[in-house]
Amino acid sequence: xxGEADNGDQLVAETARLQPDLxxxxxxxxxxxxxxxxxxxxxxLPRTRIIALSAAADARSIAEMxxxxxxxxxxxxxQVDELAEALRQVMNGQRYxxxxxxxxxxxxxxxxxxxxxxxxxxxVNAPALTKRELEILHFVAEEKSNQEIARLLYLSPRTxxxxxxxxxxxxKMKNVAGLVKYYLQTVQRDATAGWR
Numbered sequence: 001x002x003g004e005a006d007n008g009d010q011l012v013a014e015t016a017r018l019q020p021d022l023x024x025x026x027x028x029x030x031x032x033x034x035x036x037x038x039x040x041x042x043x044x045l046p047r048t049r050i051i052a053l054s055a056a057a058d059a060r061s062i063a064e065m066x067x068x069x070x071x072x073x074x075x076x077x078x079q080v081d082e083l084a085e086a087l088r089q090v091m092n093g094q095r096y097x098x099x100x101x102x103x104x105x106x107x108x109x110x111x112x113x114x115x116x117x118x119x120x121x122x123x124v125n126a127p128a129l130t131k132r133e134l135e136i137l138h139f140v141a142e143e144k145s146n147q148e149i150a151r152l153l154y155l156s157p158r159t160x161x162x163x164x165x166x167x168x169x170x171x172k173m174k175n176v177a178g179l180v181k182y183y184l185q186t187v188q189r190d191a192t193a194g195w196r
Contacts, residue, residue, distance in 0.1 A: 008032025012040045019045060022091060027054040027065060035068040042069030042142070046152060049090045057100040063184070069142055072096035129167060136163045140176060141183040 003018045005011035008029035015023055023041060027034030038050050051072035052065040062073050072090045074083065078098045086096040129137065132153075139149045146157040146164075153160070164176070171182055 006030070008034065008037040011037050012044070015041050015048065016044050020048060022049045022051065022087065024051050024053055025070070027052050027056070027061065035064045038065060038068035038070055051086060051090055051096070062097075062101055066184075067142065073101040074098045075100040129170065133163055133167050136160060137167065137179060137183050140164065141180050 003014045003020070005014050009031045011023070011025065011029065012032065025034055025038055025041075029037060032040075034052060034054070038052070041048060041050060046069075049072075050068075050070045051074060052070045053074050053076060054061060054065075055076050057075045065073055072086050072095060074086055074096075075098050077100060078086075082098060086098065089096045135153060136149055139152060144152070146160045149155070149160045150157045164179070167179055168174070171178070173179060173182065
């Protein structure tokens, strides 16, 4: 089912009513900004995939939409065939960044890493995380609580906490902020190594 909306409030209401598999979300919406609309949609329908569509390709805008729950970020200069590819990949559970957006994600990582940065070598040599750990890491980056993650993945909150503790040990990090930074680095790496 296809629907459209003229502003952020209407978009959230229509999404709740139609419960689509995917929402293509303009980031500059009247009444309710794109990131807040994405957050509300993600809370209401966590399985609905969100792709942000924006004129901006700066790191801050991209990071804000990723944190709000977007699985993809497209800059309006993209071609029609790239839009089709983005829809296909996101619906297959992957992330997608258009070329300009991927450059913005690269800048996001570079701008937040003072040089020299030991974590860069750690990222290259870090032990592999399990599929379950990566799932939990994704939700950690979305600022979900242990209880929310447990509910989404059908686990106990204690199991989620154990996975988080194991990731901190594996990656030699001190806190959840380090896990989120690692997640953003992983998104950047994958975005430039074949997610497009």
